[in-house]
Amino acid sequence: MSNRIKNQLIAKLITRFPSLAQRFITAYEPWESGEPTPWTFVTKPLSECRVALVTTSGIHHKDQQPFDMQDSEGDPSFREIAGATIGRDYQITHDYYDHSDAEKDLNIIFPIDRLRDLQTEGVIGDLAERHYSLMGHIDGHHIATLINRSARQIVEKLRQDAVDVVLLTPA
Amino acid sequence: MGLVQREIEKAGIPTIGVSIVREYTEKVQPPRTVYVKWPFGHPLGEPGNIKQQRAVVLEAFRVLYAATTPGEIVDLPFRWRRHDYDSYEEPGAFVPSR
Numbered sequence: 008m009s010n011r012i013k014n015q016l017i018a019k020l021i022t023r024f025p026s027l028a029q030r031f032i033t034a035y036e037p038w039e040s041g042e043p044t045p046w047t048f049v050t051k052p053l054s055e056c057r058v059a060l061v062t063t064s065g066i067h068h069k070d071q072q073p074f075d076m077q078d079s080e081g082d083p084s085f086r087e088i089a090g091a092t093i094g095r096d097y098q099i100t101h102d103y104y105d106h107s108d109a110e111k112d113l114n115i116i117f118p119i120d121r122l123r124d125l126q127t128e129g130v131i132g133d134l135a136e137r138h139y140s141l142m143g144h145i146d147g148h149h150i151a152t153l154i155n156r157s158a159r160q161i162v163e164k165l166r167q168d169a170v171d172v173v174l175l176t177p178a
Numbered sequence: 179m180g181l182v183q184r185e186i187e188k189a190g191i192p193t194i195g196v197s198i199v200r201e202y203t204e205k206v207q208p209p210r211t212v213y214v215k216w217p218f219g220h221p222l223g224e225p226g227n228i229k230q231q232r233a234v235v236l237e238a239f240r241v242l243y244a245a246t247t248p249g250e251i252v253d254l255p256f257r258w259r260r261h262d263y264d265s266y267e268e269p270g271a272f273v274p275s276r
Contacts, residue, residue: 023217044248045184063179114231116222118231175208176222
């Protein structure tokens with residue numbers, strides 16, 4: 008538990024004093040696949056596209072199992088987010104950033120209301136009902152699980168919902 | 179985040195990501211990214227600042243349609259807490275260029 012408190016304290020400090028964050032950014036080496044960057048052209052106007060959100064900010068519904076913050080290599084699982092209810096029923100389990108502002112307004116990490124505004128205005132064609140949340144900072148052997156299990160399952164659900172475009176937000 | 183983005187794009191669904199750590203994005207190479215030099219936990223900005231959040235979302239969609247090079251990162255000109263979003267000009271139509 009003391010390790011979690013330490014992580015939460017560091018997260019608060021580096022959010023408040025961004026110059027401190029540089030040390031942590033430099034210390035962390037993200038995994039590189041070495042494969043060419045994938046590319047899919049957008050073929051439809053946005054006004055005809057169904058849009059879904061994917062976030063690595065660690066949000067979830069209150070009745071869902073929180074992300075595992077004990078494992079130093081992270082939690083590679085994901086949570087399915089119901090766009091209709093998440094605004095009044097969300098919790099953030101993530102020790103590696105200060106989410107006190109996101110607790111005041113979910114939209115700074117998961118812009119569901121902004122997308123709904125755009126849908127109402129006809130800028131985007133449709134908003135998917137299901138969205139997806141992960142926790143980011145995945146390392147070591149969990150990377151394979153993230154790519155081979157979680158990402159594949161998310162893709163399957165996006166296809167089922169005929170999603171045309173995905174907007175991804177970190178934290 | 180970029181790893182998941184790459185997998186979704188690879189499966190044939192176009193993606194656009196928001197980044198707050200340019201160094202990671204440069205290494206992971208997701209297909210398209212808008213970058214904001216803002217504190218952790220604030221990729222869309224500040225609580226209650228609807229104009230700011232909207233501007234980031236619209237810029238993301240603009241780059242989704244405008245980007246032509248895999249791995250492209252567009253630095254957004256929005257300064258943390260010092261930007262006037264009233265003068266932000268919203269992009270026109272979001273349509274494929276080809």
